[in-house]
Amino acid sequence: MGAYCAAVVGGDWGLPLPVWLAACALLGGAVGAATGPFALRLRGNYLVMVTIALVFIGLHIFNNWSSVTGGVGGRAITPTLAILGWDMGDPTLKDRRFAWVVWPMVAVVGLGLVNILRSRPGRALQAIRDRDLTAEVLGIDIPRYKVAAFAMSSMLAAFSGGLYGAYVGFASPAEWTLVLSIQYLAMIIVGGVGSVLGSIVGAAVIISLPHATQAILGVIPNTGRIVSQMPGDGGLISVFALIQVLFGVLIVIFLTVAPRGLSALLGGLWRRLEQRVRGS
Structure with a gap:
C-alpha cells in the first residue's frame, strides 16, 4: 500500500516527498487500525491464518485494481524525490543518497521505539506480550493497546513501502x-x-x-x-x-x-x- 500510495500521491499528483511519505504512513496506520479489532478476536494459529488470508486478499486487490496498481503487469513508481533541494533521484548518485536519507530514518525510528518501550504504554505492551491475562488483571486496556500496536506497525510498514517503491521505481503484485x-x-x-x-x-x-x-x-x-x-x-x-x-x-x-x-x-x-x- 505504501508503494502504490507513493505512486499516486507522489507520482500522479506530484506532491513533494514529505507529503507523500506522510500519506503512506497515514494510509498504513488507518488500515492497521481498521483490521486490528477483527484480529483481536483470534489467537495462536487462527491469528496466523488471518495474517496469511490478508496477504492473499491484498494480492487479489493489487492484481485487479489496475487503475492504481497497474494490475498483474505492475506500474512505474516515479514520485518526487527532492528533499531540501537535494535530488535523491539522480541515477548516478541514487544509491548513496538514499542511504544517507534512509539510515538516519532507521535511527530515528529505532530510538523512538526504544523510548516508547521505556514509557508507560511501552511497559503495558510488554506486559501484554509476556502475559496478557495478568496485564488485564492489572487494569491494562488490552484491545486499545493491541489496536495501537497494529496501527503503528502498519504505519511503519507502509512508510517503508513508499521508500522502497520510490527507490526501485516499479512495483508489481508479484513482489508482495x-x-x-x-x-x-x-x-x-x-x-x-x-x-x-x-x-x-x-x-x-x-x-x-x-x-x-x-x-x-x-x-x-x-x-x-x-x-x-x-x-x-x-x-x-x-x-x-x-x-x-x-x-x-x-x-x-x-x-x-x-x-x-x-x-x-x-x-x-x-x-x-x-x-x-x-x-x-
Whole structure:
C-alpha cells in the first residue's frame, strides 16, 4: 500500500516527498487500525491464518485494481524525490543518497521505539506480550493497546513501502507474496523477537543472505553441478530454492538453539568483553 500510495500521491499528483511519505504512513496506520479489532478476536494459529488470508486478499486487490496498481503487469513508481533541494533521484548518485536519507530514518525510528518501550504504554505492551491475562488483571486496556500496536506497525510498514517503491521505481503484485512475509518472519526470529535492535540486525542478515550466497558460490569451484545459476544448467537445486532453504534452516536453528536471536547473542558477547576489559 505504501508503494502504490507513493505512486499516486507522489507520482500522479506530484506532491513533494514529505507529503507523500506522510500519506503512506497515514494510509498504513488507518488500515492497521481498521483490521486490528477483527484480529483481536483470534489467537495462536487462527491469528496466523488471518495474517496469511490478508496477504492473499491484498494480492487479489493489487492484481485487479489496475487503475492504481497497474494490475498483474505492475506500474512505474516515479514520485518526487527532492528533499531540501537535494535530488535523491539522480541515477548516478541514487544509491548513496538514499542511504544517507534512509539510515538516519532507521535511527530515528529505532530510538523512538526504544523510548516508547521505556514509557508507560511501552511497559503495558510488554506486559501484554509476556502475559496478557495478568496485564488485564492489572487494569491494562488490552484491545486499545493491541489496536495501537497494529496501527503503528502498519504505519511503519507502509512508510517503508513508499521508500522502497520510490527507490526501485516499479512495483508489481508479484513482489508482495507469502515468501516476502516468510522473509519478514525470518528477520524477526534471527534478529530477536521483541528487540528493536534485533529487527534491524535480522533485516540486515536476511537481506544480505542472497548476496552472500551468490558470492560464496562464485568462489567455491564446481558448485554448478549442485546449484544451477540459470534454468537448464543441470544443477540439483536452483539458487533461488537454495536461498529459501537457507531461510528455513536459519529459522529452525534460531528457534531451537538461540530463541532470543542475534541481538541477545551480541549483547552477551559485548557484556563478556566489557567484563574482561574491566577485569584486566
